[in-house]
Amino acid sequence: MRVGIGLPGGVPGVDGSMVIEWARKADDSPFTSLAVVDRYVYDSYEALTSLAAAAAVTTRVKLATTIVIGPLRNTATLAKTAATVDALSGGRLVLGMAVGAREDDYQAANIDYRQRGKIFTQQLAALRGLWESGTIGPRPVRKGGPEILVGGLSDQAYMRAARYADGYVHGGGPPRAFARAADRARAAWRDAGRPGLPQLWGQGYFALGEGAAARGIAYLKDYYAFTGPFADRIAAGLLTTTQSVIQYISGYEEAGCGELVLLPAIAEPSQFDRLAEVCRSL
Amino acid sequence: MKILVLGGGPGGLYSAALLRKNHPDWDITVVERNPHDATYGWGVVFSDRTLSSFREADYPSYRDITNQFVVWDTIEVRYRGETIRCGGNVFAGISRKLLLMLLQNRCREFGVKLKFLTEMREPSELDGYDLVIASDGVNSFVRRTYAEEFKPSVTYGQTRFAWLGTRKVFDAFTFSFRRNEHGLFQAHIYPNDGLASTFIVQCDPQTWRRAGLDHATEAETVAYCEKVFAGDLNGEPLLANKSDWIAFPTVSNKTWRFRNIVLIGDAAHTADFTIGSGTKMAMEDAIALANGFERYGGNIDAALNDFELERRPAIDGIQRAAAESNRYFETTTRYEYFEPMQFVYYLLTRSGRISYDELRRRDSSFVDAMDRWFYARTSGAGHPNKLIVAPSPMLAPLNLRDLTLRNRAVMPAPANYAARDGMPDEAYAAQLDELAQSGASLIVTDILAISPAARITPGCSGLYRPEQAAMWSRLTKQVHDRQAKIAARLGHAGRRGATRARNEGLDLPLIGDGWPLLSASPISFIPGGPVPREMDRADMDQICDQFVRAAQMADEAGFDLLDLHFAHGYLIASFISPLTNRRRDNYGGALENRLRYPLEVLEAVRGVWPERKPLGVAYSATDWARNGLEPEDAIAIARAMKDRGVDLLDVLAGQTVLESRPVFGPYFLTAFSDVIRNEAHIATITGGDITSTDQVNNIVAAGRADLCLMEPPRLNAHYRYIGTDTGAIDGRTGSQG
Incomplete structure (x- = not known):
């Protein structure tokens, strides 16, 4: 299993230069990817723009969205932006997409929340064709365009992943929850007659070091406030010790995860270094 | 905090007792429309796991309950003249009436106010409380009143069943399948209090009508069922207690909470009686609700949210298993061509919660017997009981024409x-x-x-x-x-x-x-x-x-x-x-x-x-x-x-x-x-x-x-x-x- 790290752009108030510095360190780290999350109505950085910046200061690591909320973006714009990031990075983009769960983002983007599933399916059906035909350039580095992952917990999500994508990206949670979702994603994949196995990506939040736990929890409670007290559950899953990080990693590995992205709940350069240290020791 | 608990069943009484135990200053009233000693239905069943949660939540009531328990670990199946038993399924039964008495006592000890023979008919009667716990059963008045908010759905099973009892004592949970000229009848029989047994009779709607049970009086129902299950009753009569034939209503709700109102127990969710989980779910709801208030103190919104998040996955799982079990009992005749060993194996694993390995853990000799039967049947190896060594079903051969x-x-x-x-x-x-x-x-x-x-x-x-x-x-x-x-x-x-x-x-x-x-x-x-x-x-x-x-x-x-x-x-x-x-x-x-x-x-x-x-x-x-x-x-x-x-x-x-x-x-x-x-x-x-x-x-x-x-x-x-x-x-x- 590979381990990636999230960019800190999802944490409010983070300085732009810090995000760049964070990304710059990635090539010389044990991490195999830099990942971003997506939310409109929040003090956070836009996902693909952040990856474009990361592309400029890295040459090795993959650049992944885990995930972007597809329907918030017009399909042509999304195709164009993703193709650009892909070209800028020499084909390192992994485009994870899902419908998301926040109605306020849809309101802000002026998209009908109830149509999100339908829009998403149309988008997935169209993206590859747009890249392949060269209708919307730049020409993708990899034949067929960037790798696509689909996220979500419904049977529809597993089917979309099997039908349109290269794999499935899970939204986070204990390894057992990931394993259940991964089983379904694999079942859908085989049922569809896709060769091999789906790529399986997982994610989790970390905040390491003294006093980090409380600050990390405060961030997650705020970021996930829209889920009500469920935010407490997410916050309770925050990885705050070396022990919990390595157990999380081995749990995901055992469940068949291909790449696990650990997202920072605190935007400080030391967080990158602490996690890198833990991962180097593995 | 002023709390109204609507409905004095096990879920309502238990939540009142647990909340008052943790918060002696809260003013809690349980309102029940029936008298304190009226109850319908015979016995209730708990698994050993449910009992552990009772022990954790309130030791004295757990002790009182288990003192009155009948415990057994065998499931017996009577089918086509054969009787097959499988062990390792630990259950405990208690009469519902006794359970209610124990919980009422516990409420009194903690100073919960109990008002019997009181029925609420107006939504305004719910006003003036900080929290309303609606444990008012499958026909919940509260749920119907706020149907717009709770968005309930009620679907009815196809089979009909009647809740009867008998003084005959059974030593195990017993399923009896009896076929007569009208069709197939199933009895779910389990011990109550060591003196009597619950005896639920079930059949499909066609059989029910052919037998004339759709317009039978209670006495006629009793007489008919005594005849069908004469082989199980050995001359003991069946007893009725408001034993109408019913189709099981499965209740679910989009949400279990609205403002300061929370639905628990049957009001919130039911699961087909054939997995016997109604009282268990209601009492586990009570524990989760009390835990929610432990976690969030007086923050009602957070506590109720926590309750729902905690209980949703558990209830979903039980309802799924119940749906599987219900499907089995709606289509049992499909499996009547099975020989008894396979029939029993299917019955025991019907809900999807018990697998082959789990059954072996519970009773390896039963699974060994299953292996022998299966292998003998598919390999032509002679009579199963002569076999000493038999591979598991997966390793048994299959013949298709000459292949x-x-x-x-x-x-x-x-x-x-x-x-x-x-x-x-x-x-x-x-x-x-x-x-x-x-x-x-x-x-x-x-x-x-x-x-x-x-x-x-x-x-x-x-x-x-x-x-x-x-x-x-x-x-x-x-x-x-x-x-x-x-x-x-x-x-x-x-x-x-x-x-x-x-x-x-x-x-x-x-x-x-x-x-x-x-x-x-x-x-x-x-x-x-x-x-x-x-x-x-x-x-x-x-x-x-x-x-x-x-x-x-x-x-x-x-x-x-x-x-x-x-x-x-x-x-x-x-x-x-x-x-x-x-x-x-x-x-x-x-x-x-x-x-x-x-x-x-x-x-x-x-x-x-x-x-x-x-x-x-x-x-x-x-x-x-x-x-x-x-x-x-x-x-x-x-x-x-x-x-x-x-x-x-x-x-x-x-x-x-x-x-x-x-x-x-x-x-x-x-x-x-x-x-x-x-x-x-x-x-x-x-x-x-x-x-x-x-x-x-x-x-x-x-x-x-x-x-x-x-x-x-x-x-x-x-x-x-x-x-x-x-x-x-x-x-x-x-x-x-």
Whole structure:
């Protein structure tokens, strides 16, 4: 299993230069990817723009969205932006997409929340064709365009992943929850007659070091406030010790995860270094 | 905090007691419309796990309850004159009345106000409280009052049941199945208090009406049931207690909380009585609610949210298991042809919560007996009781015509889309060889196209040229040398043909170098995709000839079994589903017509495929789409195919049309296989996400399928302990992608 790290752009108030510095360190780290999350109505950085910046200061690591909320973006714009990031990075983009769960983002983007599933399916059906035909350039580095992952917990999500994508990206949670979702994603994949196995990506939040736990929890409670007290559950899953990080990693590995992205709940350069240290020791 | 608890059942009393225990200053009133000593129903049952949660929540009431308990660990099944017992299922029973008395006492000790003979009829009566706990039962007044907010749904089971009792004492949870001239009756009997037993009688609605029970008085019901179950009662009478015949209402709600009101117990959710979880769920709700207030103090909104988050997954799981159990009891007659051992095995594993391994943990001698019975039956090894050594059901052989498969595990050899001109590449050949060494008894090829135009992608294998047959001769020999058998899966892609390799997705049309498509009707598979031509008689003859020629080649190439692919929206499937067949000729319209061409092909193939070799068909049991094929159609199709010499059905689902709503849970295809196998009485293969021997044993032992298509081992699980590269995270295990 590979381990990636999230960019800190999802944490409010983070300085732009810090995000760049964070990304710059990635090539010389044990991490195999830099990942971003997506939310409109929040003090956070836009996902693909952040990856474009990361592309400029890295040459090795993959650049992944885990995930972007597809329907918030017009399909042509999304195709164009993703193709650009892909070209800028020499084909390192992994485009994870899902419908998301926040109605306020849809309101802000002026998209009908109830149509999100339908829009998403149309988008997935169209993206590859747009890249392949060269209708919307730049020409993708990899034949067929960037790798696509689909996220979500419904049977529809597993089917979309099997039908349109290269794999499935899970939204986070204990390894057992990931394993259940991964089983379904694999079942859908085989049922569809896709060769091999789906790529399986997982994610989790970390905040390491003294006093980090409380600050990390405060961030997650705020970021996930829209889920009500469920935010407490997410916050309770925050990885705050070396022990919990390595157990999380081995749990995901055992469940068949291909790449696990650990997202920072605190935007400080030391967080990158602490996690890198833990991962180097593995 | 001022709290109103509406309804003085176990859930209401227990929540009142627990909340007041933790917050002696809270003012809690329980309002119950019945007198303090009135109760309907006989006994309630708890598992040992539920009891542990009682102990944790409130030790004294746990002690009082367990002091009055009857505990047993055996389930006894009486069926077709045989009695079979299975141990290790620890349950405890108590009379409902006694339970209520104990909980009322506990409430009084804590200073909860109990008001009996008080009924609330006006929503305004709920005003003035900080919190309202609606534990007012299955017909909840509160739920109905705020139906707009809770969005309840109530669905009724088809079976009818009556809640009776008897002074006869039973030593175990007993299921008795008795058939008379009106139909099949089931009794669910369990001990109450050591002096009496609960005796629930159940039957399907047709039987109920034929027996005249739909207009029977209570006394007539009692007399009738005494007669049906005379063999179980030994002269003891049945006793009634408001014992009307009812259909079980399954209640669910979109949410269980609204403002300061929370629904618990039956008001919030019910689960079919055949898994006996009503009181358990209500009391566990009470514990979760009390825990929510422990966690969030007086923050009602947070506490109720916490309660709902905590209980949702548990209740969903119970309701799913209950639905499975209910389905079993609605269709028990389907399994009446089973011999007693298998009948009992199915009954015990019906809800999906207990597997083969789990049952072995509970009672290994029962599972040993099951293994002996299964092996004796399938291997012709004589009487089961003479066997000392018997393999598990997965390792029992299966005979299909002259073919003997040495076990029940089948491996698919999925396409790698690297064939050239229909010739599989060496990587595919190597994969076959590897699978032949997997221990599975049978390997199934990917779909072999019956002509170049029948291919799904240009990289698909085919069986239409002599060179291909020659190659397959080599490959089947290679598989036979490994002591495995091999099936050729033949198909025609129909309107899903001429697409790109599935490495990047499904049904992506070839750009430029495609070929014309055929289908039952001219409807494209994807919006804007290539439109197939509607097949005319000449096309039908040609395709049929191609199937026949491929079957002959398959025989000559040494395949042991032929598997015709009539599923997933490909050519033949396009005739079967009403969603893809809009023809106005003899081949469209009613199912009989839609099936005409597929059966023509089948008969022609059976005509040339050797008598001694079995023939299989893969087909869809449901389209998972509105107005599409449903399992009832699939049963009729199975019977028609069986009549024409089909020996084995691979039961698949979906992929008929793009807009479907699939379900990918564990065993997601097995439920369909179960229906087909046990209605049409034909051997079936099931697949889905079957990865463990436990699953295969469980499916095969229960008679849900005869063969299981297993998934190839997952790379990570296998590489994990080999420990090759160290250091780099990247190289620790085989990568997934």
